[in-house]
Amino acid sequence: MKKKTWLAGMTSLVLLTGLLAGCSGNGNGNSNSSAPNNESAGKNNSESSKGTVTLKMWGGVPPESGPQEVIDNWNKAHPEIQVEYVRFVNDDDGNLKLDTAMITGQDVDLFVNYTVSHAAKRVESNLALDLSKFTDYNIDEKMGSDAEGWKIDGKYYGVPTTKSAFFIALNKDALDAAGLPVPKDWTWDELREYAKKLKVGDKYGFIQNMEPFVDPIDSVLSQEGYTKADGTSNLDHPLVRKWLETLNGMMLEDKTTPPLGEQLTSKMPVEQVFLSGEVPMLNIGAWLLRSSNNFTDFPRDFKIAFAQVPRLAGSADQYVTRGGLGDYISINANSKKQEAAWEFLKWYSDGGMAPMAAGGRLPASKDANQDDALNSLLGDKRDTYDLDSLMYVMFDDKTPTYVRSLPQEVMDLRSQEYEKYFLGSQSLDQTIDAMVARHDSYLKQNK
Amino acid sequence: MKTSWMKRQQHLGYLFIGPNMIGVILFFIIPAIYSFYLMFTDYKFMSPDTKFVGLDNIQRMLGDEVFYIAIKNTLMFLLSVPVSIGLAFIVAVVLNRSVYLKKLLRALYFMPYITSGVAVAFVWMLLFQPNNGPINGILRAIGIANPPGWLSTMESSMYAIDIIWIWFMLGYNMIIYLAALQEVSGELLEAAKIDGARTWQTVRSILWPLVSPTTFLLLITGLIMSIKQFGIIQAITQGGPGNSTTVLSLFIYQNAFRYYEMGYASAVSWALFVIIMIFTVVQWLGQKRWVHY
Numbered sequence: 183m184k185k186k187t188w189l190a191g192m193t194s195l196v197l198l199t200g201l202l203a204g205c206s207g208n209g210n211g212n213s214n215s216s217a218p219n220n221e222s223a224g225k226n227n228s229e230s231s232k233g234t235v236t237l238k239m240w241g242g243v244p245p246e247s248g249p250q251e252v253i254d255n256w257n258k259a260h261p262e263i264q265v266e267y268v269r270f271v272n273d274d275d276g277n278l279k280l281d282t283a284m285i286t287g288q289d290v291d292l293f294v295n296y297t298v299s300h301a302a303k304r305v306e307s308n309l310a311l312d313l314s315k316f317t318d319y320n321i322d323e324k325m326g327s328d329a330e331g332w333k334i335d336g337k338y339y340g341v342p343t344t345k346s347a348f349f350i351a352l353n354k355d356a357l358d359a360a361g362l363p364v365p366k367d368w369t370w371d372e373l374r375e376y377a378k379k380l381k382v383g384d385k386y387g388f389i390q391n392m393e394p395f396v397d398p399i400d401s402v403l404s405q406e407g408y409t410k411a412d413g414t415s416n417l418d419h420p421l422v423r424k425w426l427e428t429l430n431g432m433m434l435e436d437k438t439t440p441p442l443g444e445q446l447t448s449k450m451p452v453e454q455v456f457l458s459g460e461v462p463m464l465n466i467g468a469w470l471l472r473s474s475n476n477f478t479d480f481p482r483d484f485k486i487a488f489a490q491v492p493r494l495a496g497s498a499d500q501y502v503t504r505g506g507l508g509d510y511i512s513i514n515a516n517s518k519k520q521e522a523a524w525e526f527l528k529w530y531s532d533g534g535m536a537p538m539a540a541g542g543r544l545p546a547s548k549d550a551n552q553d554d555a556l557n558s559l560l561g562d563k564r565d566t567y568d569l570d571s572l573m574y575v576m577f578d579d580k581t582p583t584y585v586r587s588l589p590q591e592v593m594d595l596r597s598q599e600y601e602k603y604f605l606g607s608q609s610l611d612q613t614i615d616a617m618v619a620r621h622d623s624y625l626k627q628n629k
Numbered sequence: 630m631k632t633s634w635m636k637r638q639q640h641l642g643y644l645f646i647g648p649n650m651i652g653v654i655l656f657f658i659i660p661a662i663y664s665f666y667l668m669f670t671d672y673k674f675m676s677p678d679t680k681f682v683g684l685d686n687i688q689r690m691l692g693d694e695v696f697y698i699a700i701k702n703t704l705m706f707l708l709s710v711p712v713s714i715g716l717a718f719i720v721a722v723v724l725n726r727s728v729y730l731k732k733l734l735r736a737l738y739f740m741p742y743i744t745s746g747v748a749v750a751f752v753w754m755l756l757f758q759p760n761n762g763p764i765n766g767i768l769r770a771i772g773i774a775n776p777p778g779w780l781s782t783m784e785s786s787m788y789a790i791d792i793i794w795i796w797f798m799l800g801y802n803m804i805i806y807l808a809a810l811q812e813v814s815g816e817l818l819e820a821a822k823i824d825g826a827r828t829w830q831t832v833r834s835i836l837w838p839l840v841s842p843t844t845f846l847l848l849i850t851g852l853i854m855s856i857k858q859f860g861i862i863q864a865i866t867q868g869g870p871g872n873s874t875t876v877l878s879l880f881i882y883q884n885a886f887r888y889y890e891m892g893y894a895s896a897v898s899w900a901l902f903v904i905i906m907i908f909t910v911v912q913w914l915g916q917k918r919w920v921h922y
Binding site: 274275278281285303304306307308309441442443444446447448449590591594598599601602605606607620623627 | 674675676677689692694754757758759760778779780781782783784866869870871872883886887888889
């Protein structure tokens, strides 16, 4: 008897937990997915009767940082084609959500790819439309030679719309106080010296956003090749070694940059640390402007100057920097509204996207009005930037660029191994060996 | 006459379990069979053509260094289960007697279990910060010059995760123990008291054996739940630094939903299934030695 009541108690407890879990799960799911769907379904019905087309565009930028204004502008001017913006978070889960939506045939008409590898996967599964069927817009001519990196099997499956600048942001006041000029092109050794001179007390002289952290390696290998002539991994390139050594020296000997373990586990908010004036140099990209224009959350009392990301190799004329173009917008190959989507995409690329500049996304097309974009990029904070170096880094720098196109698996195996090195768990040689071995086995797997 | 009545009863029985069985078949049995099939293909999510590749995925798994690291990490993660059960037993015994604020304390211990895992993860990340986190602050204040780096080093990160997980499970284990302790007959305790048993002796010789079925239940469910757990690790470290906290379930998740390697992920899932199976069978066989019904 006793055992039975106990059992009944347990069972009801388990059932209850299950029920609770079920409820909460459903709750989340509903609020995320079905609500916007229902809403749009309603709209679709009411509007199709009036003969308008409704397009759905999926992008990763929060609507309030530009996209909403862009589509509001479009919708006002084009009552016959209405665009709705759906935001997905640009991470593993978010991209999976987008892929699933497209595969299961939900209506996605336009979508933004943020990396070449994501775009390539979507092309492989016939989700992105080959844009060469539209002949009234010459992507090469409009976007310039930098668009090249986004060609997949020699064709465009999307329009790279933004110019993405990557740079070192500098605290101009701190530089002036130390008597250091704003560098135009420089090496990592020079940056290391700067960091030493700018270091105050036990604060750091240089911090990095984790997104462009590994770029120096990619800058080298995008030119020299990720594989050697015989098809084996090129991750043992001498400059990879040099990068590892330089940063490790800065972390441990100079103590001018935070040790990687500390930065990762504290999820260091690098933008905030830089903008509060605590650390004078930051490796980041144009999205910094989103925060640096926001004086309410990030009050700041110094001028920001900009410098090219330093190079590992000695000579400046062989250097390529990351950047080029980004926000590769594709049309869903299964969409029934491709013509309308194409109209919107052309308008968007040729300057319709100007409000996006407030979030650091400058239009890439030569026909877009750069002054408009610059105005919304800087807003009323123009005076708080060093305009000479800003113009140089964002517009005038003629250093060739590359677009990161490494598969996620290789990015991950590489970062796992260099983390072990920076955390002191394995030596430099072990790290290089492990990277090469794992890359080789990846190459073999995916031959 | 009687047999047909029995038969009708049987049909009715099927009717009753029907709704549940449909769910199980649709959402568990069929996907499980499908993943068994996927194990022998090179299926990638979104990829249009899928080939049958035989045992390639299993071969790849056995040659994959990270797979073995993941097994090692999983075993280290499972250490937290017995520790948490032991602590929960002690807490439950104390709370079961008359202590001040008994009800408040019970509620407090149970709090972690009902809070959101991700929120909890972020709080722990702050607590564990190597340089200016409160935990290391306290350790330094009591004279430990070089406190551990917790989540920030390869060597200590798995233990840090263990601590979080122990804390997380403590409340649940404790509640189950409290229920079991209520069932212990007061006569036994009184008899022990009259015979002059000390508290420690009562706990060891009466309470612990009498709640052993509960311990067994907690051990099995705890191990299975922990072996499948990945949410909390994904929120805190994403398997890093390096791959020092990549447990098997996280490894599967990454392969399936980060790299879209569904075939390979299915193979590792089945390996995980085999491991859970072994654990459970070993415990089941071992229970005769220490579980008293």
